[in-house]
Amino acid sequence: MIRTRVVGDLSTLPDHAFGLRSILFWGVIGFMLVEGTVFVLAGGVYLYLRGLSPTWPPEPVLPPSLIYSAIFTLALFATELPNRWLNRRARALDLRATRAGLVLMTVLGLALLLLRAFEFPHLNVRWDQNAYGSVVWMLMILHTTHLITDWADTAVFTVWTFTHDVGPDQFSDASDNCAYWTFVVWTWLPIYALVYWAPRLT
Amino acid sequence: MSAVPMPPADAEARAAAKLAETWGDRPGVWGWLTTVDHKRIARRYLVTTFVFFGLAGILALLMRLQLARPEGRLLSPDRYNExxxxxxxxxxFIFxxxxMEAVALYLVPLMVGARNIAFPRLNAYSYYMYLGGALTLWVAFFLNIGPDIGWFGYTPLSGPEYSPGKRADIWAQMITFTEVAALAVSVSIVTTILRMRAPGMTLARMPLFVWAMLVTAFMTIFALPSVMLVTSMLISDRLMGTHFFNYAEGGDxxxxxxxxxxxGHPEVYxxxxxxLGFVSAITETFARRPVVGxxxxVLALVAIGFLAFGLWVHHMFATGLPKLGNSFYTSASMAIALPSGVQIFCWIATIWAGRPIFKTPMLWVIGFIVTxxxxxxxxxxxxxxxxxLQLHDTYFVVAHFHYVLIGGAVFPLFGAFQYWFPKFTGRVLSETLGRWQFWLIFLGFQLTFFPMHLLGLNGMPRRVYTYPAGLGWEPYNLAATIGAFTIAAGAVxxxxxxxLALRRPADAPANPWDAPGLEWAVASPPPAYNFVDTPAVSSRTPLWEDRTSLPVMGGLATDYREIVVTSPVEAEPGNRQDSPDPTIWPFLAALATTVLFIGSIFSEWALVWGAIPLAIALTGWFWPKRTGPGGAPE
Known part of the structure; x- marks a missing residue:
């Protein structure tokens, strides 16, 4: 084996990092890319099927009702305010505020899931009614899955922060969680446009 | 960086002993199930993939026996479809x-000078998911419910109307398993390459194999979601009555x-x-000079990666798409020959300008270039x-893609196996047997697949279980069968x-080929922690710069698992970070995912109740850990 010759010292480097400097965040980005690709392709499927149909939605199906989705969308984007505040507090290693922010985000996530539950009966189509129904439900379920997984993740992590001593790595985890929530919020915008407004543009 | 004296040998030995303790696995089955060592996982992947390669090869021999003569009676039409x-x-999907990922999982962390892969637990999870997918397919096959719809499972054949039973679902769900595994690996590889390269290994100095894996991993991230989506849509059409592919209800x-x-097309690339990365590494070492150009x-690899996403419609010329679209995809398909050609010329120039040594790995490179x-x-x-349109679904296409996939990927893989086997196992493979293997497989391959071009031109369709006498196809088919058994002899x-190599003691030196990459700086096989100290890189061929000593940077912890994170382009050290300890949770999470996936073949409610054990396993997995200073309270 080749001999080594020491030319530098890494021990003075910081032992934790936030955002892009932390490799865990790169994993989060990787999964955002994977899931984002799924969203884009699912949106492509929607537009492809729409292009094949003489009317959209196919008659006699009515477009999805707007009211519940509007409430959900406004509420979803409103959560970005506490989410960004939480991110800043986590990066400042502020334990009290981070815990409070995590509790708030858990509660808000649950409320959003309840609002989402009201949307499904007002899509005005079943998944097994026609291809339009299938693709609308697919888009909705894809996004709802993200709401559920992020909520469960946030809830478990919140419990952990109350039962353990929190170190810098966990503040970094909290910050990464905020970034993922931002992804869940913004990916809703194109899906919302497709599901609720594309049927009204024909 | 100022040079300081070499560390005393006993201090280095003490650090190595401590690192071995810190990075080592527990003994026995528990250690086997909980390991997060990228090398152990990769070896497991390698063995499993080669086992299934052998099994799928046996199926090929059975098909060739059936087709050796007209009116074959060995296999029924249904069995042949399966x-x-x-x-x-x-x-x-299973080989x-x-x-390729397995080789990368073993080598990429070593080549970039890292102690482990970026996400070791995700890596462990990926292996169990992959194994779950492989077993799903093969257990079903042995239970006589194996899929029979072709490897691309086109609708409407694979839809609820024409494929009752569960054969098509098993195919579709096997894909979900293996693609989850591949995506997990790809995210790990991208992060390892972009954030864990040894200080000084700028992108410009990165080995070509690592570049190849970076491009491949990105392609995987953007390509594989498509097949997961489409197979999920297929299962949904079959199980839940959706209509994605049902023309009568607006599907297509x-x-x-x-x-x-x-x-599917990016998949080929x-x-x-x-x-291509294997070929560059082997050519560099055995031509005794850095790769020309x-x-x-690198630009060719990146270009291939982009162009590969613009070709998919050339598989669909026979579906009656608009002519303008066909012309575009014809041009794009021809364009990708250009960066591929650049690579070929660069390798030829490297061999030409070097002092080539024709060891077995190099023979595979030559066989690759020709084929x-x-x-x-x-x-x-x-x-x-x-x-x-004339050749679609004929044996010409079968010949073409075997030339590309076996000649283009399996030949370099055998070369890579011979080349890196000492690093994987500590043993050097026999050159004599390696040459026999090469010539039998190379010549057997040409005998098997070259006649298939002629069969295709003569109109023999693919996927027919037999053919009548008198069409002039007999000699070509017989030659192909003889060739297939010649390949099998090479495989044996x-x-x-x-x-034989594994029965010998592990006595391979660290660098048996005098190769230039960092993976050859460590023992064969490498210790669990890979490097005592982090290499400091100042060249594309670090071990050729100074053959007496390797510049390194000390300071990483030895009493807990710690890695250094560097910047994506210049590889400047940025911070230290903990690396996960061994754990059972990835195995349990994979088990729970398996229950969910298999259950969802039979009931959509499996997605609901199957999510509960999965959520528990994932909670255990991601429960924040507290090993290093980053995990401790400040």
């Missing part, structure tokens, strides 16, 4: 993609093909680009829509070579 489906699905069967080939090679050029040329032929010699 055989070519399981053969193709295994080779593509070719995972085996060609949509399946678009989504499948949006994945996901298999082939790592092989390193920058052009891949033939496959590439027939690719340019079938890229032309009018000719493709390969296994013998490996077994």
């Amino acid at each position: 055989l070519f489906t399981v053969h193709g699905s295994t080779m593509m 070719a993609v995972p085996v 069967v060609v949509l399946f093909q678009h989504l499948f080939w949006f994945f 996901i298999i082939f680009i790592p092989a 390193h920058t052009f090679m 891949f050029v033939i496959g590439g040329l027939t690719g340019v032929m079938v890229a032309s829509a009018p000719l493709d 010699i390969f296994v013998v070579n490996v077994v």
Whole structure:
């Protein structure tokens, strides 16, 4: 084996990092890319099927009702305010505020899931009614899955922060969680446009 | 960086002993199940992929026996359908993609000078998911419910109307398993490459194999979601009554093909680009000089990665798409020959300008260049829509893609195996047996697949279980069968070579080929922690710069698992970070995912109740850990 010759010292480097400097965040980005690709392709499927149909939605199906989705969308984007505040507090290693922010985000996530539950009966189509129904439900379920997984993740992590001593790595985890929530919020915008407004543009 | 004296040998030995304790696994089955060592996982992947390669090869031999003579009676039509489906699905999803990842999982952290892969637990999870997918397919096959719809499972054949039972669902769900595994690996590889390279290993100095894996991993991230989506839509049509591919209710069967080939064509390059990396590494070492045109090679890899996403429709010329679209995809398909050609010329120039030593790995490189050029040329032929319409679904296409995939990927893989086997196991494979293996497989391959071009031109369709006498196909088919058994003889010699080597003591030196990459700076096989100290890189060929000593940077912890994180482009050290300890949770999470996936073949409610154990396993997995200073309270 080749001999080594020491030319530098890494021990003075910081032992934790936030955002892009932390490799865990790169994993989060990787999964955002994977899931984002799924969203884009699912949106492509929607537009492809729409292009094949003489009317959209196919008659006699009515477009999805707007009211519940509007409430959900406004509420979803409103959560970005506490989410960004939480991110800043986590990066400042502020334990009290981070815990409070995590509790708030858990509660808000649950409320959003309840609002989402009201949307499904007002899509005005079943998944097994026609291809339009299938693709609308697919888009909705894809996004709802993200709401559920992020909520469960946030809830478990919140419990952990109350039962353990929190170190810098966990503040970094909290910050990464905020970034993922931002992804869940913004990916809703194109899906919302497709599901609720594309049927009204024909 | 100022040079300081070499560390005393005993201090280095003490650090190594401490690191061995910190990075080591527990003994026995528990250690086997909980390991997160990238090398152990990769070896496991390698062994499993080669086992399934052998099994799928046996299916190929059975098919060749059936077709050796007209009016063959060995296999029934239904069994033949199953055989070519399981053969193709295994080779593509269970052998070719995972085996390339396996090599990368072993080598990339070593090549970039890292102590482990970026996400070791995700890596462990990926292996169990992959194994779950492989077993799903093969257990079903042995239970006589194996898929029979071809490796690309087109609708409407695979839909609820024409494929009752669970055969098509098993195929679709096997894909979900293996693609989850491949995506997990790809995210790990991208992060390892971009954030864990040794200080000084700028992107410009990165080995070509690592570049190849970076491009491949990105391609995987963007291509594989498409096949997961389309197979999920298929299962949903079959199980839940959705209508994605049901024309009567506004669906479309060609949509399946678009989504499948949006994945399927990049998939070919996901298999082939790592092989380009193997060829570059082998050529560099055995031509005794750096690869000519390193920058052009990198640009060619990136260009292939982009162009591969613009070709998928050339698989669909026969579906009646608009002519303008066909012309575009013809041009794009021909364009990808250009960066491929750049690579070929760079390798030839490297051999030409070097002092080549024709060891067995180098023979595989030569075999690759010859065979891949033939496959590439027939690719340019079938890229032309009018000719493709004539040759579509004939044996010409079978010949073409075996030339590209075996010649383009499996030949370099065998070369890579011979080349890196000392690093994997601490033993050098026999050159004599290696040469026998090469010549039997190389010549057997040409005898098997060259006549298939002629069969295709003579009109023999693919996927027929037999054919009548008197069509002039007999001699070509018989030659192909003899060739297939010649390949099998070569494969047996390969296994013998490996077994004999493993029975010898592990006495391979760290760098038996005098190769330039960092993976050769550590013992063969490497210790659990890979490097005592982090290498400091100042060249593309670090071990050729100074053959007496390796510059390193000290300071990483020895009493807990710690890695250094560097910047993506310049590889400047940024911070230290903990690396996960061994754990059972990835195994349990994979088990829970398996229950969910298998259950969802039979009931959509499996997605609900199956999510509960999965959520528990994931909670255990991601429960924040508290080992290093980053995990402790401040």
